[in-house]
Amino acid sequence: MGDITAALLELPTWRAFDVDDQGRVLAGSDATGSVQLVELAAGRTRELTALPGACRGRYLPGERAVVVEHDQGGDECTRLSLLLLDPPPAQPAGLAGLVTLVADPGYQNRLLEVLPGRIVYATNRRNGVDFDVVVRNVATGAEETVYAGGGYVGQIAVDAEARRLVVTVPGVPAMSDQLLVVDTMPATEDDRVRALSDAADPARYEHPQWSGEQILVSTDADRDLMGIAVIDPADGSRRWLATDDGIDLAGLLTPDGRTLLLLRAEDGVDRLVLHDAASGARRGEVELPGAGVISRPAPEPVLAPGSRYAALSFTAPGTPGDVVLLDLDDGTARVLTHSAAAWGGPTLVRPTSHRIPAPDGEQIPCFVYRPADPDGSAVLVLHGGPESQAVRSFSPVVQALIAAGHTVLVPNVRGSTGYGKRWYSADDVERRLDAVADLAALHDALPGLGCDPARAALWGASYGGYLVLAGLAFQPQRWAAGVDIVGMSSLVTFLENTSGYRRAHREREYGSLEQHRAFLEEASPLARVDDIRAPLVVIHGANDPRVPLSEAEQLTAALRGRGVPCELLVYPDEGHGLAKLPNRLDAYQRAIAFLGEALRARARK
Template sequence: MALDIVRLLELTSWRAFDVADTGQVLAGSDESGSTQLVELADGRRTPLTALPGAVTGRYLPGERAVIVQHDTDGDERGQLSLLRLDKPLLRPAQLRDLEPLVRDPDQVHRLLDVLPGRIVYSTNRRNGIDFDVVIRSAVTGEEQVVYDRGGMVMEAAAAPDSHYLALTVPADRPMSDRLIVVNTLPMTEADHVLPLTRRDEPARHFQIDWLPDDSGLIVSTDADRDRTGIARIDPRTGARRWLVTSDEHDLTGWLSPDGSTLLVQANEDGASRLTLHDAATGHLMRVVRLPADGWCAFPLPTPVWSPDSRFVALSFSAPTVPGDVLLVDAATGEYESLTDSAAQLDGQRPVEPTAHRVPTRDDEQLPCAVYCPEAADPELAGSAVLIIHGGPESQAVRSFNPIVQALVAQGHTVLVPNVRGSTGYGKRWYSADDGRKRLESVADLGDLHDWLPTIGLDRKRAALWGGSYGGYMVLAGLAFQPERWAAGVDIVGISSLVTFLENTAAYRRAHREREYGSLAADAGFLREASPLTRVAAIAAPLFVLHGANDPRVPLSEAEQIAAAVRAKGLECELLVYGDEGHGLAKRTNRLDAYPRALAFLARHLRS
């Protein structure tokens, strides 16, 4: 049976959220149509939740209970509930079966960490913009606000004795943040909060872990480097000692709870290479063998250690693997696959990409994966579809993408670039589109278009596809390079940087102005760089998808570009889904939208 879009969208993928000492894994499965919690243990799969939308979760340490994070129809206003597992479930839990922990549907709450009997979460309930950090008892409901100094808290990790909390908040520079340690038993206002990094330091700090005795923090960072590495940081002085670094690849590290071992991921052009290192010295101990050339976490959640440091649970995907849960034995580096998503392909093998470096107008080398059809509709042979990832602080990695595979099965050659602004290639590359350099990433699309004939493709039959910031890139390509593109598919994209910042959620505006520029200081440039400003130049047909509850890119962004394109007499189809947010999380909606988008492209790219 040939792969088609319906079959591809119906494939079940798995991801790992948490793992217990016993080897039980709290997993996510989208078999029901949206990601729900399932427990994997001893070869059994026990469905835990059946909520209307996608959920995530963590085990509550020391108890047979799960903290469930959920929202309503993709509105991203996360709510936190408790699901007890000490008695057998007669059926997967619905919302009425969960014990409310943090419920305020008008505000955003995000689970940051779990402790015995307690949770650590962030909330913007104080003013709707800034995120405070709260420690809450899962038993009594007593809460303690431990950080309220403003900003969008990105990560937080509690020290083993719970007296300290390490967290990151946005710094002044784009794609940078401050590392802060909070004394959770405040003595005086002066020593309650200790910043370890400067507001103006152009550096990322992420994946924070405490050493068991609170003597140090293990952090992935690119402070004073182009590539991220793993460092030990003194939580009292901020002094940094590098443990594992590379001049060629971005590295991320996860410390085992006992403080002995580091799991290190090297990002090799969007493929994961995993190794285990001595956490005291950084010395290599063993290599983790993965099932294929793929990516661990697609995109979330990240690898997680069991409390006893014996196992690491991974979310793994590859171009030929929809998504599986792997359990790695830290003592040997060997893995056990707890799921087998590729079995659903019934022997059919999706196409794997080839890696390329595309020369640009300014002598850069633009990373690009190319997926070529093996056999297809001859009328589509030679056509090209460029898929641009969102973010822009993100990366197209070697994971399974049903849209890519469906387009290739139709007969298109699919290019998946990492234009400037993408992560995974060092600080210089992800900073190359900041602020008033925004249109440099759009110009990369022109370089890709110029390169098409070198791999036998027809430049007159090339289209753009992208979501979120990738949707902005689609619209910008059509508006700024109208002679190059034959069609575009925009999914939850930004049509005007000005109206986007004016209308996005207040907490997101404060965060995103660092990357795009501020309404106060940069309104002229933001207007100039907006596709809506140049809509008169658009000459290609457009297909637009959007969720009505999108808190990031408001629906008005889709409505205004669709109206402007239609006013020109061009074809523009707009599909809006009332139970979706920033993207299509529900399979029923994807099955409605994506076949129509593929049919749209096939119609406009036939020879």
């Protein structure tokens, strides 16, 4: 079993970070053990970086150079560097081969946009909490802070004259944004920042783009599902370009304004359809091999400045992760990488889609993966977020669990995106334990799926790790074992100890320490730790800035004090999750073996 798990974990994945006007794709590949930059061009793969940890990047427009974003040991204190490609490096560049642009130890510098000769980035170096938007001249190093309104900064778009920016910042409700326009050369300071939406509105604004004098944005303002709207920055008025009452839509417009790439999110499958932007006429759907879906949370499709090319990251249950180059002139798609070519094991399993009834009448979306020879056990794999979505993508952990004989359920419990605003808001603050109750509903459905409810386990990372611990603590009679990866054991200590810039951002979702402390304590697994009796593996990165290592340490100390089997695996060179292959091989093989033994032990009783 360990050989299959290792082989699955060792399959390479690819993702598209950028594409230029010659059709060269700047991609990320983890073939060397962590995500490094490579260039895919003219049938050739050129390795560009060999950094100590994972990185990402963008081409600098009009130059043979790449802006590289990287951190140290997963601490998320990102720095920005320049990698020159003319001439290309003889060997993949290490840290010494990069030219430092922005480096502030202990602070984040997050790349937002690249412009000819300039980069736009968000930094919290002013006070460690608030993010400012800075434009930097790459050649001279001159910088201008163009937005310093406080709080977190999400996405931006820069107009053709590089004078106006659209900026998204968190709104007041959970999972909401406010849309701002920033004028870098205002007539008066009062004209510098204007709000195009109300911060109190429960609405998301994603993928903002300038379309001439208008703003194209994907939003669920005044709707349950995402649609594509055009907003007039003069008065904030909105008209809908595309909506669908059954699914979320997202849109990307080519820089020349001629082609709209429409992403249709259909129950865990993202389909890409091309439309003529002027007439709205459909040009056709992009066919991806192997029933592939556009990868999430991998990068969205990226567009070349000249608008001819788009590069897509895609995945499917049998495709770890590949890059496709799309020629928008003729609509042809060419697969540039072949991540599944090295797989020689059993057929990788595709899921079936289900709706699991909850006692309150809700229906929980769930993907079910069935092994060819099931042994009757079940493992629920829970995604993070909670503002995220499980999709029909490749997961080495899911496929390894299937190969071990477990039926795997991958649900989108309430709080998940992809099924409308009402669903992703259904776990906010005092409704947190409603999401935990969804685990019980999923457990109740196991007999109908051919599984023994006495042999069911939980696996999850980040918020999914919280759900694992909450399931074991609040429903101890239901679950035989658990694997918690970088999860929160106490919502109170998590909020007290997470990075300062994240606290206010996360309090919108979980509740504030000032107003909701009693409920946060009540909803914390640590408050019910005496009820946990299932054995547990806890995995954590020592440098995690989001969920501090102390969350794992306090839980395992409490369980060991009561004699509950609990193994803590800490990786000193990791942050919020495991980015390096040797660590994944060690942790996940041990965790999968642990679950197999724990669930077999239940069968023997």
